[in-house]
Amino acid sequence: MPSDVTIETHELGKRYALGLARRGYGTLREALVEAARRPLRQGRNGGAGNTVDMLWALKDLSLTIRNGEVVGLIGHNGAGKSTLLKILSRITEPSAGHADVTGRVGSLLEVGTGFHPELTGRENIFLNGSILGMRRAEIRARFDEIVEFAEIERFLDTPVKRYSSGMSVRLAFAVAAHLEPEILLVDEVLAVGDAAFQRKSLGKMNEVAKEGRTVVFVSHNLAIIQALCTRGVLLERGEVIADAPIGEAIDGYLRTLERSASANLLERTDRDTRAYDETLVRKLEIHNPGGAPNVVVAGKPAMIVVDVTEELPAMECRLTIANSLGQPVCTLDSEVSAPLDVRENGLGPRIECEVAALPLLPGRYRIDVIVKAKRQIQDGLQAAAFFDVEPGLVGDRPTAGAGSEGNVVLPHVWRLPA
């Protein structure tokens, strides 16, 4: 392959046995019982009972990434973004096709992955460095820089379990920052942790990108993707459906999101993988009292209605309103309760959330939903609904016009010299 190509995949595929996604492991007891039953069952239906349903998480994926490109992978839950990253970082093996990777691969991981609490800061620097792929000599050469960057000189020989969380984050990041990968893979889900770490991660990605190294980035936050990446690859059901400059790819993604929001929500397959599915979100809608669905006026009361398939004990609901780029604006969470909340048996399979005066700027928003019951997540959907906010009065004042930034309107009063 040409020398400026760092990643080249050819008809890459990854297949999972269906059902593995939820809980990969079982027990030996179950397996033995299953093995004992199998011959019987095979006898009954002529050997056809042995087929396992397979799901292609990635299919025929051919992609060429050149040196210095900053590529954002976008798509719904379960579109194959994380699977692709896992294959590229060699955590899991493809089931078909191949990928050629030239250069050292590095990942930014959740804070403290690979730290051992009993080991001292010094020992953890060496352990974590080699886990991230640094050679021992390399770590030794950078050791002083790492310590200085993390600002932990005085605690070098203290076990990490006695570190404050801030110190651990600084140390984890210092090690990661001195790793010099030619290809940096970042899965937002892995790089969680606190806000400071996320900020530093983004800074690091920027820096790596400016150095002309290659970055492949997975995130739900389209604003960050748009700011960092030059090229976007849109995945759907394991296949590339768009590979374009980042702006176009994001537009394509937003269109697929809206299409899936307007369809019957029960037909969606990109649901939260942690969910128990005892009740499912059937429909989600926001409206002004007596108004049309999914068009609301700023400053007016708004009602969000979540219809589910089943009423279960101890239901909770969490709604996240995000702007058109996927940046969260606010979260409404029934688990944070207030005296006026109403909880009754037999209300039926419907959850309602009332906002007294919608404080949002005109524009397009979406709602992500998580429904819990019996202390478990039962269902979760991103972009369960899209809605438009029309201009209105907030605190008797018109919502600001063009040029206003942000998404939120606050009712407010001025006092000025006349």
Place this chain on the structure above:
Amino acid sequence: MLRPVEQTQEPIRLQPTRGFSRVLAPKELWRYRDLAGQIALRDITVRYRQTALGGAWAVLQPVGFMIVFSLIFGNVAGISSNGLPYPLFSLAALVPWTFFSTALLLGSDSLVSNSALVSKIYFPRIFMPAGIVVAGFVDLGISIVILLIVVLAWGYVPSIAILALPLLVAIAAAAALGAGAALSAINVRYRDVRYVVPFAIQMWLFLTPIVYPSSSIDEPWRTLSAVNPMVGVVEGFRWATLGTGNAPWDLIAISAVAAAVLFVAGLAYFDRVERAFADYV
């Protein structure tokens, strides 16, 4: 802050692998040798730092068993010890056994207890069970020294046969790694393995001539019992450290072959399922 690094220009091809190309990839293992060292070092350091007794733990376990076994099997049950003092007879066997059983127990759990790493980073997975075995060498070294002190204090002098110890340790290590790697791999798929292993190790203890001499078993069963690799190791340890009796070369040879088979089979199984670990943990 970023400096240019030496380009590793050779592309790595990621594709479905077949056969045993993963564990038996010397180039790959060599590339990650620093990590292997760090993992072994971590396992050693943590083991000695976590327990209040630290290094004493390595000694207390075999010595404790020696005392209990001497009281019960030596005195009360009056089991033969080939004319040797029962404490010496059992300690010489308990030292390699403790190494083996600890490595097997910790090794079988090594992938699951490191699942955070396994699911997020690539490295040759065999380092996890292997690191446990390597860390066990430290405990073993300390307890061999204690054993030799006890032997000398009792008035016995080890013969030249003591030079066979490295071979015996290698047999025990091969068996522990083979079995530990296979169990750790099964443990990833089936989480109840961790409840089975301690029980299996206890059974194994009594199937190994630790509280009794293998000479108390009738032929051909005595010789056949050496397919349990620990039979040759344990009888070999007695002969090598106490300086008495005939060399049990027949047992050692059979056990060495059995350990080699266990080692190859265990790693082969590990290799077969390694590629899917991250999909399960």
